[in-house]
Amino acid sequence: MSDLTKLTIAEAREGLKKKEFSSVELTKAYIEKMEANRKLNAFVLETPEIALAQAKISDEKYAKGTNGILEGIPLGIKDLFCTKGIRTTACSHILDGFEPQYESTVTGKLLEAGASILGKLNLDEFAMGGSNETSYYGPVINPHKAKDSDADLVAGGSSGGSAAAVAADMCAGATGTDTGGSIRQPAAFCGVTGIKPTYGRCSRYGIIAFASSLDQAGPIAKDVRDCAIMLNAMAGYDPKDSTSAKIAVPDFESFLGQNIKGLKVGIPAEYRPDGLNAEISKLWDDGIAKLKEQGAEIVDISLPHTKYALAAYYIIAPAEASSNLARYDGLRYGLRVPGEHLDNMYINSRTEGFGKEVKRRIMIGTYVLSAGYYDAYYLKAQKVRRLIREDFIKAFEKCDVILTPTAPVAAFPIGDKSMQENPINMWLNDVFTVSVNLAGLPGMSLPFGVNAQGLPLGLQLIGKAFDEGTIFKTASALMTEKK
């Protein structure tokens, strides 16, 4: 039998339906791959017994014909999603040994659709990072290497474990979360597909919060269709998340293969700064050409406040994070480092429990919300956020979807000095992705090509709010015959 882990979710599902192989066989193949690739450090917890037990149930369901839309498909789950009875840590020392007694809505929906959980995936601590190097469990290693170097490369972040695991066929698909680019950038670095849906499309209930007004769950998968299949299962209104949207979820798979003749594709001038990497610039042009070939109309647009997006993001996200992370105080769960008084226990637990990047963001967030600074930072950033949202609303009067690069660079070596020494250099990797979160829009990264070193490069499609359908349609056109 050929390698089952090479199959997409759509292909595997067909094979399972036709009884060409069983879910147990498929799951065993993934477990072998997962174990063989441990050096990538993509999984922080493997749950093969749980996956196999679920696979057995799935096989029974296929026999009875009561299978769900993801029946028997083994998935990896970013360790930011609370999974009932399965250790969940956000890859932070402070959540040592934490086992939630509840299931996140998104993983609950995936399980209900028949998927199984192979294990929990590595991420930057509390999803704060762009290279998966801030994880308490160590960095994820990108399955790809540059042609002329043997150096281990980062998988991107924060969903680095998810992207690497999918790229290395360690799972059929994975969940990710995206606060400033955390699905799209690692997907681009690892050469896989990932979509951050519209804010409110998926419930945040049971996802460990980083920045509540920006966080959104989405799939990372082998191709566009698999993303559509997974998102179909993940999306939907949830009364337990007041910010989830009471809007009907269309069948995202139905948009694939639709004609794009006359589709207006916006190209924002601000995303092509003078110093833009030539290979990335070329990739973008190739993407534009390919859409044009298929009858799309290319429209120049402007998103004038783009240059303020990164600054606004790095005020709003840390502000919310500083408050969201206050609950990790050593009192009720996770790591507790005793102290003489309550305050000492807080200080000791949080000093030992949080890593450097998380502390940096708590400090920034606390500062920008402090009396006397609130108006100058937080309030100002919120105003910028409104302007950015308006930029997109105006741009979408002229076009249906926007095409940009996903990231300004390809995957870089682990431990890159300039980024370790100056975190701003790391944050600059989010320059093309954060605006989408600030505006609450859907965005998808597609593995459209490689650079001279053979490293994957991604293109990003940005859609109108709750119009993921147009993204899927455009993505399938962009990726035709390119698989």
Added chain:
Amino acid sequence: MTGMIIETEKGKWEIICGLEIHCQIISNSKIFSGASTHYGSDANENVAFIDAGMPGMLPSLNERCVYQAVKTGLGLNAQINKYSEFSRKNYFYADLPQGYQITQFRYPIVGEGKVTVDLSDGTAKEIGIERMHIEQDAGKSIHDMAPDKSFIDLNRAGVGLMEIVTKPDFRAPEEAGAFLRKLRSILRYLGTCDGNMDEGSMRCDVNVSVRPLGSNEFRTRCEMKNVNSVKFVMTAIENEARRHIEVYENGGEIAQETRQFDPSTGKTKAMRKKEFAHDYRYFPEPDLLPLVLDDDYIARIKADMPELPDAKKSRFVNELGLTAYDAEVICENKETADFFEKAAKGHDAKKVANWLMGDFFGMLNEKKVELKDSPVSAENLGKLVELVTSNVINGKTAKDVFAIMADTGADPEKIVEEKGLKQVTDTGAIEAIVDEVIASSPDNVAAYKGGKTNLIGWFVGQVMKKSQGKANPGVVNNLLKQKLG
């Protein structure tokens, strides 16, 4: 009333006081979770994951709490804000699991309002409401169970609160006391808070400053947190004001600070200075959407409003003829007012009020029972009054009948019937007894006629005695006067 003026050898001072009152909302479940609000459960029995600040848990607003807040806002004659927002108030404490309290900051659900209070000198005063917002309560820290440990009970964590902030309109402790009683009465009428200060379901923070009489300045104020009875609030205001005056008159300055009121001494002592105060880093709560109410929703709540104490009081005065004082006393408590209305239905309301506030309350006090457990029902009290007003029994007999009702709970009509207590109004029958008495007491008749007219009482007494108390005293009087000339 012009408020309390504190006069010293050096000058006259005026008190400036405002109150912040936290009122626990009556609702089955907490404001942001489905956990029960039941008071008196075992520790940590009523705790949802969100109440314990578990990772990834989100608040969802309990609509019942919004309903109760709007109702309370209407009861305070206040502006209902159709747009309001939740904010996070950030601080670390062991009984605040999330590390922040979800509250309302810039945009509260209720804006300015007013409440009229009646003062002992018969005047009324309007107290301004600055705002009212809704928020979640914290849990409880228990420090006295072990010498080196603290225990946390999260049953209260997440229970809905309404925080009512008054304008600094109080000029005397009495005004603050009257306001608190009035507020409690309104909340209980509305059924939005049970108002029990001793159980902590209503908690009062008191802000006090003073100024020389006649000046318009506002001086530095001090806040006393969680003062737990109306009486303590009044004591705290007066004593804190006197402390300020003493400091000023000795050339000192008052520091803005939070102080603790000690009920055993009546004094206040410093808790924390403003310079060590928390920076709460308020910002809009991203987990909850802004709260937007439509006109229909508010109109529906308006339609559900019960008659409030002020309206009831004026109706009792204008339509039932009660005195303002009686109406005030009866209306303070909704149960009393309801009982009264039931008793007074179809009878002489003023007489029912007299009975209620006299013998009836006296009986409850003596028996130490609550109104709801009264052996005398409202209907039976009304019937008793009717028996007197329609001359079936006289006032003295009524007191005896009431005593039997209080012991047995029986219907007064039946008691009168069974014991044969109906008064005799048949002039012929009474006349026979009068004649008998006059015939048997020639000496007293002579004395009366000789000018000792106060002997009439003796004659009446004799007649009543012979009739076993059943003769109508009015008829007896008239006949005696006629016959004695």
